[in-house]
Amino acid sequence: MKSILVTMVICIFSLTACGQQNSSSNNKTHKTQQKYNNMDTGKLTNNTVKEAFDAWQKGDSQTFLSFFTADAKLYDDGSPRDFQKFVKDACGHERFTTIDKVENEGKDIYGNFHTESWGDFRTYFKFHFDADGKISRLDIGQAN
Template identity: 50%
Template sequence: MDYNKITNETVKKAVEALENGDKSWYSYFTENPTMTDDGNKVDFKSFFAKALGEEKFLSIDKVENDGKDVYGNFKAGKWGTFKVFFKFHQNTEGKFDRLDIGQAN
């Protein structure tokens, strides 16, 4: 996997932690970040308690918005493999206070 396509260093490190099942993933976020999955609000910590290290990008196809929007092919456990987006929202302290994920076209 070529993480170098992700130009925002914090996003890159967070995605690497996610894929390695590294709990440092949580350190890139505020205490209670907002999260949506296909437009539906979900609990960030509950969601990643199951997904951390189990779900991962198979390819990074496109990166936009100063490296904070990542699109690619994603293996989502029992739900299969499909195109997704992860949109990270970074606050002034450099932490992510919101994450929007969902299926991409």
Template identity: 45%
Template sequence: MKTRNLMSITAIGLLSCFACGQNTSKTQEKQQFKTQNIMDLSKITDPSVQMAIEALQTGNKTWYGFFTEDPVMTDDGNPVDFKSFFANALGSELFISIDRVENDGKDIYGNFKAGKWGTFPVFFKFHKNKDGQFDRLDIGQNR
């Protein structure tokens, strides 16, 4: 009986050692990937645009709060429904680089990962109303 208890305690102790010694490199890799995925947005000089792009980059629904209730939106010059567009894009599409910023920080140019459409150079042009909210967003391929 004592031998059986001793063997059980030894087995539990060994299993605990194995569990504690597990390789955490996969967890570390995921954390490192997240860190590497964070882009420097300091090029964006308009604070509202910078915060909106940060929300876009992280798929955060605070993105919508930077805009009026029903903002005008165009994609390559064609009118699109802002809410429908970002219902699909938010959380799966993002800038992978910001190459140029113009118009006092309201026009952003860079490479964009657009889900199933691939990665290509784009522009995002934010338009503010008198209250400081965006009432228009023009996006498109930067040719």
């Protein structure tokens, strides 16, 4: 009888431990995500850029892509890249941590950027529009 009781107690503790999550890790991730999502976007004066930026920050690639033409181009430090692949790989994993400067009628954003692969660095996103008001090109790169 004693061995059955000991076995039951061990099983209960094992199941409880398996269901627990590392709260400090989850809190850190949540606070980091909250910081990025609560960033002041008041400097973003172009409504389309602001909405696309907000979708990027939230990791919502479908909404982000909805602001672009079907054949949108991407240039990374002046070199062409596959736009669709970039969005698929980076959206939700990379984001601005600050907005330092906005230029060109609200279409150019400069700030600090965080990536899981490369860490933190200053960058820019420059949005180019077609005649119908859709974004047709995005230039990204490291800012000086």
